[in-house]
Amino acid sequence: MQAVLYDGSWYGFMAAVFDVYDYRFTDVSVCPADRFNGHLFSEPHRVYTDEKKAKRVAAGLLNKISEDASAQLYRCFLSGDAAIEETLLAYIRYALSSGPSVESDFSHPAVIKVTQIAKKVWREQHRMEAFVRFQKTADGLFYAIIEPDHDVLPLIAKHFKNRYADQRWLIYDARRRYGLSHEDGGVSFIEVSFAEGSTSARDVAHVYDASEDLYQKLWKQYMTSVNIAARKNLRLQVQHMPRRYWKYMPEIGG
Amino acid sequence: MSDRILEKLSILADAAKYDVSCSSSGSKRTNEGGLGNAEGMGICHAYTEDGRCVSLLKILLTNQCVFDCAYCVSRKSNDVRRAAFTVREVVDLTINFYRRNYIEGLFLSSGIFSSPDITMERLVRIARTLRREENFHGYIHLKTIPGASDELLREAGLYADRLSVNIEMPTKESLALLAPDKKQEDVLRPMAFLNESIQASRDEARSLKTAPLFVPAGQSTQMVIGATPENDWQILKLSDGFYRKLNLKRVYYSGYVPISNDNRLPAIGTPVPMVRENRLYQADWLMRRYNFTVDELVTPADPFLDMQIDPKLQWALRNMHLFPVDINTADLETIQRIPGIGLQSARRIWEARKFRKLTWEHLKSFRIAANRARHFITLQGDGPRKDLTPLQIRSHILAGAHSKYTANHSPQLPLF
Numbered sequence: 001m002q003a004v005l006y007d008g009s010w011y012g013f014m015a016a017v018f019d020v021y022d023y024r025f026t027d028v029s030v031c032p033a034d035r036f037n038g039h040l041f042s043e044p045h046r047v048y049t050d051e052k053k054a055k056r057v058a059a060g061l062l063n064k065i066s067e068d069a070s071a072q073l074y075r076c077f078l079s080g081d082a083a084i085e086e087t088l089l090a091y092i093r094y095a096l097s098s099g100p101s102v103e104s105d106f107s108h109p110a111v112i113k114v115t116q117i118a119k120k121v122w123r124e125q126h127r128m129e130a131f132v133r134f135q136k137t138a139d140g141l142f143y144a145i146i147e148p149d150h151d152v153l154p155l156i157a158k159h160f161k162n163r164y165a166d167q168r169w170l171i172y173d174a175r176r177r178y179g180l181s182h183e184d185g186g187v188s189f190i191e192v193s194f195a196e197g198s199t200s201a202r203d204v205a206h207v208y209d210a211s212e213d214l215y216q217k218l219w220k221q222y223m224t225s226v227n228i229a230a231r232k233n234l235r236l237q238v239q240h241m242p243r244r245y246w247k248y249m250p251e252i253g254g
Numbered sequence: 255m256s257d258r259i260l261e262k263l264s265i266l267a268d269a270a271k272y273d274v275s276c277s278s279s280g281s282k283r284t285n286e287g288g289l290g291n292a293e294g295m296g297i298c299h300a301y302t303e304d305g306r307c308v309s310l311l312k313i314l315l316t317n318q319c320v321f322d323c324a325y326c327v328s329r330k331s332n333d334v335r336r337a338a339f340t341v342r343e344v345v346d347l348t349i350n351f352y353r354r355n356y357i358e359g360l361f362l363s364s365g366i367f368s369s370p371d372i373t374m375e376r377l378v379r380i381a382r383t384l385r386r387e388e389n390f391h392g393y394i395h396l397k398t399i400p401g402a403s404d405e406l407l408r409e410a411g412l413y414a415d416r417l418s419v420n421i422e423m424p425t426k427e428s429l430a431l432l433a434p435d436k437k438q439e440d441v442l443r444p445m446a447f448l449n450e451s452i453q454a455s456r457d458e459a460r461s462l463k464t465a466p467l468f469v470p471a472g473q474s475t476q477m478v479i480g481a482t483p484e485n486d487w488q489i490l491k492l493s494d495g496f497y498r499k500l501n502l503k504r505v506y507y508s509g510y511v512p513i514s515n516d517n518r519l520p521a522i523g524t525p526v527p528m529v530r531e532n533r534l535y536q537a538d539w540l541m542r543r544y545n546f547t548v549d550e551l552v553t554p555a556d557p558f559l560d561m562q563i564d565p566k567l568q569w570a571l572r573n574m575h576l577f578p579v580d581i582n583t584a585d586l587e588t589i590q591r592i593p594g595i596g597l598q599s600a601r602r603i604w605e606a607r608k609f610r611k612l613t614w615e616h617l618k619s620f621r622i623a624a625n626r627a628r629h630f631i632t633l634q635g636d637g638p639r640k641d642l643t644p645l646q647i648r649s650h651i652l653a654g655a656h657s658k659y660t661a662n663h664s665p666q667l668p669l670f
């Protein structure tokens with residue numbers, strides 16, 4: 001088996017696909033270099049992340065499948081699931097080898113798998129759009145922390161940019177240690193480093209805007225008041241809003 | 255200051271919570287450099303302990319009311335604390351909740367504190383302030399006050415994404431019994447007026463690109479279920495009329511929560527009819543999305559939905575002559591009507607079988623509810639047992655799965 005190592009980025013993966021075809025690797029395992037278990041393989045092939053190669057693969061795919069389907073592949077990639085590359089490569093091989101689009105061939109194992117993983121990531125993307133909670137700091141920045149299972153920050157950028165067009169905000173993924181920042185109408189990804197020992201935004205409480213505490217209280221009060229005790233159904237609540245998200249939600253956990 | 259606003263919020267959110275609508279979907283409002291947008295699907299930002307979606311800041315402007323509707327906590331004769339927000343307070347709450355990503359927008363209703371017009375004018379003023387002064391493009395749902403003038407309704411429609419007029423009770427008689435100050439015409443007339451205005455603005459938008467939005471998410475209504483003796487056939491017939499004749503976007507069913515010792519109503523402590531409410535929503539969904547007619551689901555002779563199995567399964571068991579269906583050849587609408595197969599899996603089946611004949615393994619990978627579906631389909635000659643009666647199929651299915659409500663909220667079972 002031939003190991004193909006890439007840098008862990010989406011472009012890197014697309015470049016890896018290019019190499020798989022270019023070198024005519026058949027029995028192949030594509031994986032991020034930092035997850036590579038060297039004992040299993042001899043002489044791995046290292047992919048150079050060349051944007052041109054990546055774009056050729058992307059364009060080649062678009063000759064075969066729709067933009068929606070190719071967006072699904074990207075979503076799938078962001079799942080971070082173990083051996084996701086294997087599933088994606090199986091799909092891509094099938095798509096490129098076939099004449100008509102295979103994207104609706106749900107009875108093909110790779111197609112149904114990609115569809116289901118993409119759906120899972122899509123669900124978390126929408127949960128993040130719903131469950132992000134901003135806190136206003138004294139200098140007017142709206143700041144939120146998330147810890148999603150999948151790397152959805154790139155997927156939610158557009159939603160928050162459209163919605164909070166006139167607002168300075170920052171969403172920080174504490175698990176992957178990077179953030180999405182919106183200043184002066186543009187969004188950018190940024191690395192944030194906290195001082196030693198203070199990895200969480202809980203520690204920046206003293207920099208909150210004077211009104212922040214009041215609005216959190218009002219929000220908690222609101223959530224208590226709209227509840228109808230006679231209809232209590234905690235199971236349903238948790239089903240919609242799994243506990244792992246509660247940490248940063250002031251009305252319930254945070 | 256902050257204590258007073260907290261107290262107001264607790265009173266006026268509590269009084270608004272019996273209006274079950276919290277939808278923020280279906281609008282087309284985009285952000286124009288300000289705050290917020292209301293396009294697309296709508297988002298549930300939180301869930302209460304009762305498992306209901308919180309999408310909007312749902313409050314009353316005031317719970318003072320000159321009317322005395324028996325089913326309502328804000329009725330004149332009820333001994334409750336009263337409060338009223340100022341316009342500025344509602345605007346500030348909305349904007350500050352929205353900026354923190356707590357909500358999709360505002361759902362504002364009110365008790366009638368003096369005349370209907372004065373009340374409605376205040377609601378409109380809040381919406382106008384949000385749109386014009388705060389440059390807010392998030393979702394706004396206004397409840398229209400029965401008896402308010404057409405001019406105010408029209409202005410409300412320019413700012414609101416959705417307007418609703420609640421029918422409250424399924425029949426005139428029940429409304430007369432429980433809401434002596436209201437007449438059904440007071441509800442139906444503004445609904446008809448809004449429908450005409452909405453259709454007219456759609457026509458205008460077709461010829462004129464710059465036509466202003468007018469209630470882009472349409473109108474909705476709500477009726478209280480279980481406070482009065484109407485059956486499900488009557489209720490669904492009424493909903494059907496709203497959808498067909500008045501183009502309503504949604505009808506909401508609110509299981510009556512006992513709040514009073516009034517002997518015209520179920521006593522305090524009577525369970526909320528949640529299973530029935532759920533079955534009505536399922537039937538409503540089948541009408542709107544699967545093209546079922548009311549009479550396929552319930553009939554005057556058999557006017558109640560079965561509480562133990564969902565309405566689609568009920569329909570299938572009454573129509574066994576239409577089954578089993580061959581998954582590899584049936585048309586899409588027929589596949590959609592198979593119990594245990596939803597709209598999405600039906601579409602997947604229909605797309606996937608163009609590539610190869612489907613087997614049980616494929617169907618399972620589409621996550622259909624096989625326990626139900628297997629009684630109604632054939633796959634490459636492999637079909638269900640033929641010797642089972644509908645009643646036996648029903649009990650097989652019930653034995654294999656229990657409704658998500660039975661554990662928590664089974665209706666009171668008789669002892670014998």
Ligand code: SF4
Binds near residue numbers: 321322327365366
């Ligand atoms: S008019 Fe509205 S607020 Fe007043 S009592 Fe009737 S339902 Fe309640």
